[in-house]
Amino acid sequence: MDEKYIVTSFTPAQNKDLPPAIFLMGPTASGKTDLAIELCEKLGCEIISVDSALIYKGMDIGTAKPSMEEQQKAPHRLIDILDPAESYSVADFRRDALSAMEEITKRGNVPLLVGGTMMYYKALVDGLSPLPESDKNVRLALDAQAKEQGWEALHNRLKEVDPESAARIHPNDPQRLTRALEVYLLTNRTMSDYLAIKSSPIPYNITQFCIAPSDRKVLHQRIALRFQLMMKAGFREEVEKLRARGDLHLDLPSMRCVGYRQMWQHLDGDFSEEIMLEKAIAATRQLAKRQLTWLRSWENIIPLDTFEENNLAKVIALVNFQR
Structure with missing residues (x-):
């Protein structure tokens, strides 16, 4: 998709x-x-x-x-x-x-x-709800953070900024977890906010x-x-x-x-x-x-x-x- x-x-x-x-x-x-x-x-x-x-x-x-x-x-x-x-x-x-x-x-x-x-x-x-274009640099930074701290740490970060998405996304789902954090970092809006746009x-x-x-x-x-x-x-x-x-x-x-x-x-x-x-x-x-x-x-x-x-x-x- x-x-x-x-x-x-x-x-x-x-x-x-x-x-x-x-x-x-x-x-x-x-x-x-x-x-x-x-x-x-x-x-x-x-x-x-x-x-x-x-x-x-x-x-x-x-x-x-x-x-x-x-x-x-x-x-x-x-x-x-x-x-x-x-x-x-x-x-x-x-x-x-x-x-x-x-x-x-x-x-x-x-x-x-x-x-x-x-x-x-x-x-x-x-x-469909519009989402921001993916940013290669943001993704690389998130991947580097995951390698250093683990995906659980990124999931905890998502809980702080977007608890609704964190409840929906499993810590072992790096693709969706990365995307949810990427959206927030790029727009200062949560994935949940975008999902509410119909x-x-x-x-x-x-x-x-x-x-x-x-x-x-x-x-x-x-x-x-x-x-x-x-x-x-x-x-x-x-x-x-x-x-x-x-x-x-x-x-x-x-x-x-x-x-x-x-x-x-x-x-x-x-x-x-x-x-x-x-x-x-x-x-x-x-x-x-x-x-x-x-x-x-x-x-x-x-x-x-x-x-x-x-x-x-x-x-x-x-x-x-x-x-």
């Missing part, structure tokens, strides 16, 4: 006078795209992608990007908007998504936000759905099968082409996407193709697990089973607007 921003929290009011929007969330390989296209065909919806990997050009196979045929049926916004050498912050997404939602609403259609990047959804709904509520009446197989083992099977299909579709060649550019490396957000890092390391000779497959599938399962963890704590969400035949009818019946 961009260091200049932090997600704040509030519950958006459900106001029927607001224009409608639909969220279709779910873990990777759960069937979001198929259902989203059906919704576009049946309702006046336009898709906005909520996926931090689909933003990159030339990364089609390993991201399971909707095919050209699928995009012709239902165009997706916020796909193929960035070169893999560039970065895209949570704040960038919130700005672009809200702009796209406004355009869609003005045309009399309904924004349908589809994807599994949960931090994007949270930032979109809950808003963006305006999202101006939409949102109906939220989560689609996933009811059996976690089935999701794992779908993930493994999809990666095997990616390999047959030329995933190796896709990553080889990216590596050949010469300006990409594994520290970039694009190359940290699941599958790409493992394939890159395999091409570097770090491990065999068999081990690469195991690592890539395991990393994708871990991604799905994190997504499901987010979704379990999400409020006002309507669950859908991937294999239910009446998902389309269920969504249409529950969406809070009349066509």
Whole structure:
């Protein structure tokens, strides 16, 4: 997440006078795209992608990007908007998504936000509080102090200046502890003060759905099968082409996407193709697990089973607007 921003929290009011929007969330390989296209065909919806990997050009196979045929049926916004050498912050997404939602609403259609990047959804709904730019010199000074006195001493210092943040941040969490102290040293304001600053509520009446197989083992099977299909579709060649550019490396957000890092390391000779497959599938399962963890704590969400035949009818019946 961009260091200049932090997600704040509030519950958006459900106001029927607001224009409608639909969220279709779910873990990777759960069937979001198929259902989203059906919704576009049946309702006046336009898709906005909520996926931090689909933003990159030339990364089609390993991201399971909707095919050209699928995009012709239902165009997706916020796909193929960035070169893999560039970065895209949570704040960038919130700005672009809200702009796209406004355009869609003005045309009399309904924004349908589809994807599994949960931090994007949270930032979109809950808003972002501006934080000062990180300062290298301040961080170096705090790191030096931690080496000399220990992180417990820095945590005690945070207790003195910002007891609320100190209660929330564990002494063994140096990244968050450093950031909280850095904010105070740079601005003479606490992290807690910044967290109290909230963006305006999202101006939409949102109906939220989560689609996933009811059996976690089935999701794992779908993930493994999809990666095997990616390999047959030329995933190796896709990553080889990216590596050949010469300006990409594994520290970039694009190359940290699941599958790409493992394939890159395999091409570097770090491990065999068999081990690469195991690592890539395991990393994708871990991604799905994190997504499901987010979704379990999400409020006002309507669950859908991937294999239910009446998902389309269920969504249409529950969406809070009349066509």
